[in-house]
Structures are given as structure tokens and as C-alpha cells.
Amino acid sequence: MLNDxxxxxxxxxxxxxxxxxxVVFNTGMVGYTEAMTDPSYRGQILTFTYPLIGNYGVPSYxxxxxxxxPNYFESNNIQxxxxxxxxxxxxxxxxxxxxxxxxWLYDEGIPGIFDVDTRSLTIKIREHGVMMGAxxxxxxxxxxxxxxxxxxxxxxYDEQKFIDLVxxxxxxxxxxxxNKVVLIDxxxxxxxxxxxxxxxxxxxxxxxxxxxxxxxxxNPRGVLVSNGPGNPKICSETVAAVxxxxxxxxxxxxxxxxxxxxxxxxxxxxxxxxxxxxxxxxPCVELDTGKxxxxxxxxxxxxDAKLLKNTGLNVWFINADDKTVEGVYHQSKPxxxxxxxxxxxxxxxxxxxxxxxxxxxMGIEN
Numbered sequence: 262m263l264n265d266x267x268x269x270x271x272x273x274x275x276x277x278x279x280x281x282x283x284v285v286f287n288t289g290m291v292g293y294t295e296a297m298t299d300p301s302y303r304g305q306i307l308t309f310t311y312p313l314i315g316n317y318g319v320p321s322y323x324x325x326x327x328x329x330x331p332n333y334f335e336s337n338n339i340q341x342x343x344x345x346x347x348x349x350x351x352x353x354x355x356x357x358x359x360x361x362x363x364x365w366l367y368d369e370g371i372p373g374i375f376d377v378d379t380r381s382l383t384i385k386i387r388e389h390g391v392m393m394g395a396x397x398x399x400x401x402x403x404x405x406x407x408x409x410x411x412x413x414x415x416x417x418y419d420e421q422k423f424i425d426l427v428x429x430x431x432x433x434x435x436x437x438x439x440n441k442v443v444l445i446d447x448x449x450x451x452x453x454x455x456x457x458x459x460x461x462x463x464x465x466x467x468x469x470x471x472x473x474x475x476x477x478x479x480n481p482r483g484v485l486v487s488n489g490p491g492n493p494k495i496c497s498e499t500v501a502a503v504x505x506x507x508x509x510x511x512x513x514x515x516x517x518x519x520x521x522x523x524x525x526x527x528x529x530x531x532x533x534x535x536x537x538x539x540x541x542x543x544p545c546v547e548l549d550t551g552k553x554x555x556x557x558x559x560x561x562x563x564x565d566a567k568l569l570k571n572t573g574l575n576v577w578f579i580n581a582d583d584k585t586v587e588g589v590y591h592q593s594k595p596x597x598x599x600x601x602x603x604x605x606x607x608x609x610x611x612x613x614x615x616x617x618x619x620x621x622x623m624g625i626e627n
Contacts, residue, residue, distance in 0.1 A: 262408045264393045269382065273398030274349055275366025275373040281411060282306040282342035283418035284394040285561065286383045288540035292607025293362070294319055297341050297371075298334040300427035300448030301517065301559045303490040304418055306343040306394055310383050314375075315350035318358025319365040328435065328458045333357075335450040335606060339366065340427065340490075343396040344373035345382065372398040390535040391561065393418060419533065423490035424448060424499075428469040438463040440625050443481040445469060445499060447489030447518050452606030456616045457485070460627050470498035473505035482623040483512035483595075486519030488602065493521035493531050493562055500525045507596055512622040514615070515598025517560050520589060523598045524564040527572040527591075534585070537561035538600075541608035544581035545588070545601055553581060556601035557608025563600065564589065595622045 262268050263284060286308040287296055293314055296307065320333045331337070344366060351361050366373050374396060386392070395412045397403050427448035436458050444454065444466045457464050465479050469489070476484060484506055486499065493500075496518070504526040506513060515523040521531045538558040545554050564586040566576055578588030578599060590597035602608065603615035620627050 262395045262405070262412060263385075264412055265389065267385070268405065269377055271374040271377040273372065273374055274363040275344065275398065276370045277398045277400060278370065278372050279395065279397040279408070279411065280306070280342045280372055281393065281395045281415045283391055284308060284345075284386065285391050285537060285539060286310050286379070286386055287559070288542070289607060290541070292541065294333050295335050295607045296559075297339045297344065298336045299450055299559060300336050300340045301488050301490050302341040303423040303427050303448065304421060305341055305490070306345060306396055307341040308345040308379055308382055308386075310379055312347045312379070313350060314346040314348070315362035316353055317355035318353030319360050319362060320357040321359045324357065326455065328455060330451045330455055335452060336427075339369045339371050341371070343371060345377055345379060345396070346373065346375045347377060347379045349373075349375035372396055374398065386536050391537065419492045421491060422495050424469050424496055427489060429466055430468060432468075433466040435464040435466065436462065440623070441465055441479055441481045442623075443467055443476045443479050443484045445471065445476070445484060445486045445502070447487045447496065447499060447522070449487035449489070450602070450604065450606055452602070452604035453485070453487060453516060456604045456613065460616060460620055460625075462625075469496065471502065473502040473509070476502065476506065477509065477511070481511075482625060483514065483619060485619070486513065486515040486522050486598070488517035488519065488559070492533075493518055493525060496522055507591070507594055510594055512619070513596035513598070514619040514622075515596075517600060517602060520586075520598035520600045521562055521564055523596060524569065524572065524574060524589065527574060529572045529574065530565045530568045531562050532565050533562050538580065541605075543601065545578045546581050547578050548576060554611045555609045556587075556612055557605045558601045560600060597622070
């Protein structure tokens with residue numbers, strides 16, 4: 262049920278329960294395990310526009326890379342509140358598969374619904390914008406009035422502080438190197454940590470509300486502000502810390518939510534997109550060179566280009582479709598940020614050079 266009163270019936274899978282979240286859609290053809298475990302989807306019910314989901318099954322969390330990070334998951338559990346698909350495959354075929362999507366969701370307490378006209382649902386969201394929705398899976402008859410009541414009482418997505426649910430509570434260190442990077446964890450994806458470790462950096466992952474003084478106490482070469490869920494204007498602690506780090510001339514890279522936090526820290530503003538950018542084939546144009554890149558994205562808010570005038574930030578990338586800001590860089594300080602995901606996971610690797618650029622800003626040659 263959507264909060265415009267629409268009711269959509271389908272067949273349930275996963276765990277039988279009722280959940281409420283913001284209904285969004287992802288246009289990717291693959292990568293459902295990465296998407297469902299992306300912390301940026303916390304508090305959202307994820308609709309997949311690709312018509313068949315589950316055909317290659319679900320791999321094991323124990324299938325890890327050389328850094329001890331899961332190869333095919335962006336965190337250690339499903340982050341999305343629920344899943345909406347058109348056709349669900351319950352007989353997957355892939356040598357890495359250990360279970361079906363149905364079993365995966367059941368094991369992690371997440372409800373899903375299939376046999377839904379996801380094309381029609383996507384059109385509705387594109388026309389009216391994302392909206393709150395209630396999803397219930399049950400073997401018994403469903404009390405529609407109860408769904409209405411619960412949906413009415415639930416806080417709007419924009420008002421909820423999901424960042425507190427996905428950030429680490431204590432500092433965590435990855436790798437060994439004299440070149441340290443502090444990662445402000447607003448809901449970071451494993452792929453971002455992996456790209457930093459590939460470049461021989463030690464990653465010190467700290468909670469989103471860590472103060473600038475504590476961050477600097479680690480003597481980092483630079484700071485990365487990660488992706489994450491929710492309204493960036495609620496992330497006041499992170500914004501305050503980044504503002505002070507910029508004044509200290511600390512090299513900073515922001516990714517996704519990180520670009521919004523950087524803009525807010527320097528006096529800019531953000532706004533909510535009608536239905537966001539979520540998928541693996543989003544085109545971005547680098548204004549300085551005119552080059553176009555295909556990028557992986559997952560965000561519902563954007564930086565307001567009109568309010569960057571007195572921030573010291575220049576627009577670096579724009580979205581080729583709607584011309585929104587996709588990247589910024591500071592005119593005189595060593596900080597820059599991108600709205601897209603240069604680590605992909607899933608998606609194209611066209612923009613992994615962003616991490617190399619970060620290393621150069623820190624005075625590290627790879």
C-alpha cells in the first residue's frame with residue numbers, strides 16, 4: 262500500500278511480517294545482493310525494475326576477498342526494509358549460489374512481494390515522486406485498515422535519522438600502513454573500503470558523529486566521508502566535523518552522502534529529488550574536460566548548484582539526464598566529492614580514478 266491510497270496485491274516471499282518504508286526503484290539489471298545490502302537503502306522498500314530477480318541465487322557471506330570483506334555484499338546483512346519484484350526465480354543457476362533470494366530474505370527477517378507490475382509502479386513513482394509505503398506478507402488475510410493506520414502514523418522518511426542505524430559504534434581499523442585514512446562511516450559500502458585498501462592505505466573507520474579533533478588525533482593523511490541513508494540536513498554532527506576539517510586544510514573525499522555533507526559544511530544546501538538516481542548506468546559529464554562517464558548511483562537528495570556561490574566549491578560533474586550536481590571540488594583547499602559511486606559494486610569501473618586522485622591530494626603516489 263502506498264500513501265496515496267494505492268493497493269497492490271502480489272505473492273509474498275521472504276519473511277512474513279509488516280514493514281513500512283519509502284518506496285524507491287533501482288534500474289540495475291544485476292547486483293541485487295549488493296543493492297539489498299547497501300546501507301544507503303536503510304528505511305526503504307526497494308523495487309527492481311529488471312523483470313527477473315534471483316536467477317543467479319545468493320552467494321555466501323563467507324566468500325571474501327583478500328581483505329576479509331564479503332565479495333558480493335556491501336555490508337554484513339540486508340539493509341533494505343523490503344523487496345518488490347516482478348518475477349522471482351526460485352531455481353537459481355550459478356556455481357557460487359548457496360540459497361535462493363526467498364530463503365535469503367526469510368533468514369534475515371525481510372519481507373518481499375513478487376508477481377507485481379513493477380513497470381506500472383515505477384511509472385507511478387516517476388510521475389508522483391517517491392512515497393511512503395507499507396508492505397505485509399502473511400499466510401492469513403491482511404487487515405488493510407491496519408495497514409492504513411500504521412502508514413498514517415509512521416514518520417516521513419525525511420524526518421528519520423537512519424545514519425545512526427548503519428554507522429559503526431566504535432572505531433574499526435583495516436590494513437596496516439603508515440598512510441592512514443580516516444573513514445567517517447555514514448553507512449559505508451564494503452566496496453569503498455576495498456578500493457582504499459587496494460591502494461595500500463590503512464583505513465580507520467569511525468562513527469558518523471566523531472569530532473574533528475578525534476579524527477585528527479589519528480594523524481590521517483586524509484579523510485573520506487562515506488555514503489549513507491536519509492536526509493543530509495539531519496547529519497548535523499558530521500557536517501560540523503567536516504566544516505572544521507576543511508578549515509584545517511585536511512584532504513577530503515566525499516562520496517554520495519559525502520558530497521551533500523561537504524556542501525552543507527561550507528554553507529551550501531541540498532534538496533530532495535523527485536525519485537532519485539538508483540542504478541548502474543547513470544551518465545555524468547565532467548565539466549572541465551567534457552568527458553562522459555557511466556556511473557553507479559544510489560541517492561535521493563542532491564546539492565543545490567544555485568547556492569554554491571559563496572562556498573568556495575565549483576561544480577565538477579553534472580548528471581547528463583537532469584543536469585543535477587554530481588561532483589564538486591574546492592577552489593583552494595584539497596577537498597572534493599562525487600555524488601556517484603566510483604567503487605561501483607555493482608556497476609561500471611569507469612570512475613575508480615577518483616580514489617587515485619584522492620591519493621594524490623594526500624601526497625601519496627600509487
